[in-house]
Amino acid sequence: MEHIRTFERAALAVAISLAFPAAGAWAEDDVAELINPNTREASLKLQNVDKVNPLYRQYYGLNHQGVNGSLDLDFIDRSEGGRWIRVEARDLGLETQEFKASVDQQGDWAVKLGYDQIPRYAPFKVNSAVQGVGSNSLTLPGAAFGTGASFSTYDLKTERTATSLSASKFIANGLQMNFGFKTEDKKGIRMSGSNGNNFTAQADPLFPGVNKTYSAQLFSPEPINSTHQQMEASLDYYSKKFQISGGYYGSFYKNNAGNALFVNTAPGGVISSSVNPLSLPPDNHAQQLYVSGGYNWTDDTRGTLKVSKTLAIQNDDFIARSLLTGGAAPVTTRTNLGGKVDTTNVAAAVSSRLTKELNVLASWAYEDRHDMTPRDIYISNGTPAGTFTNNPESLKTNRGKLEAGYRLPRNYKVTVGYDYDEKQYVGMADDGYRDRMKEGTYRLELRKALNEVINGSVQVAHADRTGSAWGSTPNAFGDHWVAPLQFSDRKRDKAKLMLDWAPADALNLQFAFETSRDDYESRMNNMGLDKGSTDLYSLDASYRFTEDWKANLWYSLAFNKMKQNERQNPRAVNGAGDNIQSCSGATAGLTCNLWTANLDLKSEAAGAGVQGKVLGKVNVGAQYLYSRDVNKYNIAVGPVVAGNNANSQVLQGAGILPDTVYSLNTLRLFGAYPVSKATTVRLDYVYDIRKMDNYTWSGWRYSDGTTVYVKPEQTTQLLGLTLIQAF
Amino acid sequence: MKLHQWILATGVALGVALGTGAVAAETAKPAKPAPKDLILKGDAKCTGCHDESDEPTQSMLDLHPSVLAIGKTRHGTQADGRTPTCTDCHGESEKHLNHKGSDKPPKPDRWFSAKTKTPVEQRNAACLSCHEDAKRGNWKSSRHASEDVACTSCHQVHAAKDKVRDKRTQPQVCFTCHKEQRSQSEKPSHHPIPEGKMTCSDCHNPHGSTGPKMLVKDSTNATCYTCHAEKRGPFVHNHPAVSEDCANCHNPHGTVADSLLKARPPFLCLQCHDTASHPGNVPGIAPTVNTGRTIAGVNLANGVNTTPTNNYNANNSVGNTQGRACLNCHTEIHGSNSPANATRAMRFWR
Numbered sequence A: 001m002e003h004i005r006t007f008e009r010a011a012l013a014v015a016i017s018l019a020f021p022a023a024g025a026w027a028e029d030d031v032a033e034l035i036n037p038n039t040r041e042a043s044l045k046l047q048n049v050d051k052v053n054p055l056y057r058q059y060y061g062l063n064h065q066g067v068n069g070s071l072d073l074d075f076i077d078r079s080e081g082g083r084w085i086r087v088e089a090r091d092l093g094l095e096t097q098e099f100k101a102s103v104d105q106q107g108d109w110a111v112k113l114g115y116d117q118i119p120r121y122a123p124f125k126v127n128s129a130v131q132g133v134g135s136n137s138l139t140l141p142g143a144a145f146g147t148g149a150s151f152s153t154y155d156l157k158t159e160r161t162a163t164s165l166s167a168s169k170f171i172a173n174g175l176q177m178n179f180g181f182k183t184e185d186k187k188g189i190r191m192s193g194s195n196g197n198n199f200t201a202q203a204d205p206l207f208p209g210v211n212k213t214y215s216a217q218l219f220s221p222e223p224i225n226s227t228h229q230q231m232e233a234s235l236d237y238y239s240k241k242f243q244i245s246g247g248y249y250g251s252f253y254k255n256n257a258g259n260a261l262f263v264n265t266a267p268g269g270v271i272s273s274s275v276n277p278l279s280l281p282p283d284n285h286a287q288q289l290y291v292s293g294g295y296n297w298t299d300d301t302r303g304t305l306k307v308s309k310t311l312a313i314q315n316d317d318f319i320a321r322s323l324l325t326g327g328a329a330p331v332t333t334r335t336n337l338g339g340k341v342d343t344t345n346v347a348a349a350v351s352s353r354l355t356k357e358l359n360v361l362a363s364w365a366y367e368d369r370h371d372m373t374p375r376d377i378y379i380s381n382g383t384p385a386g387t388f389t390n391n392p393e394s395l396k397t398n399r400g401k402l403e404a405g406y407r408l409p410r411n412y413k414v415t416v417g418y419d420y421d422e423k424q425y426v427g428m429a430d431d432g433y434r435d436r437m438k439e440g441t442y443r444l445e446l447r448k449a450l451n452e453v454i455n456g457s458v459q460v461a462h463a464d465r466t467g468s469a470w471g472s473t474p475n476a477f478g479d480h481w482v483a484p485l486q487f488s489d490r491k492r493d494k495a496k497l498m499l500d501w502a503p504a505d506a507l508n509l510q511f512a513f514e515t516s517r518d519d520y521e522s523r524m525n526n527m528g529l530d531k532g533s534t535d536l537y538s539l540d541a542s543y544r545f546t547e548d549w550k551a552n553l554w555y556s557l558a559f560n561k562m563k564q565n566e567r568q569n570p571r572a573v574n575g576a577g578d579n580i581q582s583c584s585g586a587t588a589g590l591t592c593n594l595w596t597a598n599l600d601l602k603s604e605a606a607g608a609g610v611q612g613k614v615l616g617k618v619n620v621g622a623q624y625l626y627s628r629d630v631n632k633y634n635i636a637v638g639p640v641v642a643g644n645n646a647n648s649q650v651l652q653g654a655g656i657l658p659d660t661v662y663s664l665n666t667l668r669l670f671g672a673y674p675v676s677k678a679t680t681v682r683l684d685y686v687y688d689i690r691k692m693d694n695y696t697w698s699g700w701r702y703s704d705g706t707t708v709y710v711k712p713e714q715t716t717q718l719l720g721l722t723l724i725q726a727f
Numbered sequence B: 001m002k003l004h005q006w007i008l009a010t011g012v013a014l015g016v017a018l019g020t021g022a023v024a025a026e027t028a029k030p031a032k033p034a035p036k037d038l039i040l041k042g043d044a045k046c047t048g049c050h051d052e053s054d055e056p057t058q059s060m061l062d063l064h065p066s067v068l069a070i071g072k073t074r075h076g077t078q079a080d081g082r083t084p085t086c087t088d089c090h091g092e093s094e095k096h097l098n099h100k101g102s103d104k105p106p107k108p109d110r111w112f113s114a115k116t117k118t119p120v121e122q123r124n125a126a127c128l129s130c131h132e133d134a135k136r137g138n139w140k141s142s143r144h145a146s147e148d149v150a151c152t153s154c155h156q157v158h159a160a161k162d163k164v165r166d167k168r169t170q171p172q173v174c175f176t177c178h179k180e181q182r183s184q185s186e187k188p189s190h191h192p193i194p195e196g197k198m199t200c201s202d203c204h205n206p207h208g209s210t211g212p213k214m215l216v217k218d219s220t221n222a223t224c225y226t227c228h229a230e231k232r233g234p235f236v237h238n239h240p241a242v243s244e245d246c247a248n249c250h251n252p253h254g255t256v257a258d259s260l261l262k263a264r265p266p267f268l269c270l271q272c273h274d275t276a277s278h279p280g281n282v283p284g285i286a287p288t289v290n291t292g293r294t295i296a297g298v299n300l301a302n303g304v305n306t307t308p309t310n311n312y313n314a315n316n317s318v319g320n321t322q323g324r325a326c327l328n329c330h331t332e333i334h335g336s337n338s339p340a341n342a343t344r345a346m347r348f349w350r
Helices: A002-019 A022-035 B003-028 B067-072 B086-090 B120-131 B170-174 B179-184 B220-224 B240-244 B317-321
Strands: A039-049 A066-078 A083-092 A098-105 A109-121 A125-128 A137-139 A152-154 A157-172 A175-190 A193-204 A207-219 A222-238 A242-255 A260-264 A284-296 A301-314 A339-353 A358-371 A377-379 A394-408 A412-426 A436-448 A454-467 A489-504 A507-521 A528-544 A550-568 A591-614 A618-643 A660-674 A679-693 A707-709 A713-726 B290-294
Touching: A022 B067, A507 B179, A528 B179, A550 B179, A591 B179, B086 B120
Parallel strands: A137 A260
Antiparallel strands: A039 A066, A039 A713, A066 A083, A083 A098, A098 A109, A109 A157, A125 A152, A125 A707, A157 A175, A175 A222, A193 A207, A222 A242, A242 A284, A284 A301, A301 A339, A339 A358, A358 A394, A394 A412, A412 A436, A436 A454, A454 A489, A489 A507, A507 A528, A528 A550, A550 A591, A591 A618, A618 A660, A660 A679, A679 A713
16 A cells, blocks of 8 residues: 555656656746846835934934835846846835936946935924024014013924936947936025124023023024035046046035025014124035046056046125125125135056065145135224234145055065155134144054954054144233144054954954044143044954854944143133233233043944744844943143132033933844735834933023923834835 | 546646657757856856855855846846956866866865955956946055955845945945944934935945045045035135035044034034133033132122123033034034124124
8 A cells, every 4th residue: 555655656746747847947947036137026115103203213204103104116127138227216205215217228328317315303302482493584582582472393404305317328449428417405494503692681580580691692593495416427438458537527506595694683672693694605616627547557557647627616695785784894895705716636646566475556646725715805893903804725735655565474464554644724824823734654554364264454553743833823821822633743543453253154253443542732832632542342243043044243332532621711701801811911800720621432332133034934133223322521620820819710510511421222123924926025113212311402591592402212113014016 | 446546647647748748858959968058158167057056055155045146237237248257257267167076176266255265456356357447446546455355345246236336235334344433323413324315435435536535536525515515615704624624523424422523512612722712611501500600609790700690601601512502603613604894704603
């Protein structure tokens, strides 16, 4: 009986295999599936968001509590003749939607169309009585702090929508012409503020019974409504021996919100702007012509050169003279700046493999940013008295690099390099600047590669920055001056260690350590940033359990530190005594205090992910992301350094700043079940907690009563159902 | 005859009837037909072994699901006469091809997996022989080349979707080496990189450029202006730190301070600016700060300064520190185009 059954099974198998010579056919199907790019797929997504939280939706654009529906599309068709048609859409129906379509004949021509939308929500809510938010004409509430006025809650948001078109065509062997155009609209409202005139004797709700004087701070959101158009065209020639490309780039910015933001006083109101109207970013454009190319003298020696010329123009109309009245009436007779910046760039590089072991590289880049804007007197009522012109500033930059790499036995490679960076400034204000800065960096790297188990590298670098003599020094300790950081002498030391270890085929470990130390010197009176440091430790691990299952894990710990030396001057507290700026002055009763700030940032970030297959065909995965930043502001107020008595003007409670903490925990889970070869159902779940403990807006209130609220703990849950259908 | 026997007999008969033709056709063919090219011209000598059933060992999983997936890519488009074949990239690899036996064959002349012994210059030369064009012409002078980065360190050639060419997945590839930027991208102020709306190559050309830090344009500012053209100016009153280099104040990879600032104001501003007048106020916040009394205990309302004390404004610690801090008044910090006869315009108030 058993024999009969065995025979039956064998006979059945033979019969089936004879009937369906499937092995070959199935293989052919498998091959076709592997090599055929053609795709027709649509995904309908329904995402249920339990809460609309400002931090989560900042860029995700999921702005509706409840179900947010969207559609993704993927269409790829490649013909036998090499004609590709692609359509790709993401998030259609959401504020993050994007769409791309292209047709191209590979190796001949291509046309592409794109649309992309990027929202950006401010991570807070604003409660304000200022009227006209979003327009270029704001009206302040009448009473101080908006008392009695009607307040509204605002979500400040900007949104970019970009449409692009590009095309390319080979017009001869190796010769291709390209064209690209992109127009981007940006609309919305941006957080901003402005200064107001002092107002007096107003009852302060925070200090009942006390009338005070206020130098007003006003909520003055900026209306955003601009169009930025960019055009590119190039003609590229390519051969194995040399390549050359010539092209044009144009960027045209237009601010449709106008050139002024008006901050109006309410009829009979006590709060008014001290700077009405504010200027808005002006229309401007820049156009560039360039030629670049490369030449291969041999297989091992190559040179490149690029030359470009850019002309930037800003001649947008000024705010009308009639709107700038009183003491602010323009001195200049110009109706626009006539801004013109002519920039020349030249960059060249030669690299060569001189021997099998030795590579050398030399490169140089030069930029001459020549600000040709005409100078004119714009201010004649300056304090201190004097006239001031606009400040066109030109800058010449030279960046050079010399480098040699030598391959040592046992797969080691040593690289030595020297980087040179020089800046020459023309037209800077006389005080507190230097005409020329230069920085040299020496680099050494040892790398071990091509090893089956361990790869790694160690890099160290030392940089020394110095410059010409400073401009005129302040007259006295405590006078006004500016000593920009980028003009400071600086010694910088950096080191980096990377280690890749693959103890087994399935396991990969990576360790990284980066450190840097900055020491700033020769600043005016040793004020400003004194020292900075960074340390980063990072560990990554990935493991592949089986063909279907893999996991990864990583952790980073970083410390960033800055030490600053500062000083509080006598005038600092109340704004009185305009002439009391010097610590060595003879003003009675006023003193200066040195203080230091140690800003310590500790950042931790970690991620873990696992992905695999269950029940033979259900793809599942989980991802966890953690990030926590703790910023400490350690302020120490030092002793009185000058003055006629010990009356410090530092306020009680100043110097005490709480830590700011931001943390993020996100868990993502997904499962995708292929119902059939053409249909897949996917389930997503996101649990996201963000905590923001930040004093920026806490207790802060604008003089018009506007307050800003940041929710300290924001939990968002998202459940998504996606139907993926192939056609 | 029982039912199952009827079924069996019918099946055998059917099978024989349908299959005979196929068997006959098979027997009519040569005993070992030469393998056919599957994708590329002349690929048969490779795809004869590297077919759809590539073994799923750890070393081959890099090429998962199969080397044949190259057929879905532009490299696998035969109609384009420029398309290479296997040996154009991997070399003629005679020893590999002629290997007999069941043990592992020697590697091809050029191979690209993580543990390759092929020198990086040779691997990259295979790609650059076609791709050293306008976009990648500066590769050999790039930092990536100096650091022995191979094209295949980032690109997956045998895959329908190359991870690094998709803006949603590209950062994962870059973060393999750029750990600091990975951590920074998750900070509260960041470009929309984690959200998949921007990616590293929007600003950087990883194949080399003439700009610093392999930026897509010739300078940092020129790169930033491709999206932030409103900052380009020139203005009546330029802020020199801005027109020189946006990176003087901003870290584009992500920061704890708002607006991608390297430090929050007033600390950032005080790194350059003097402390005369109000800027040097020791920072403090409401309501911790007593705006009516100094640390020495002097009541300011009745003290040396006869002006009644202010609450939260620019002239005291709170106004310097909270809200937008220095920017509460110095609103037009990127430059002011106001022609007003007012020093406040010069100081970016209006």
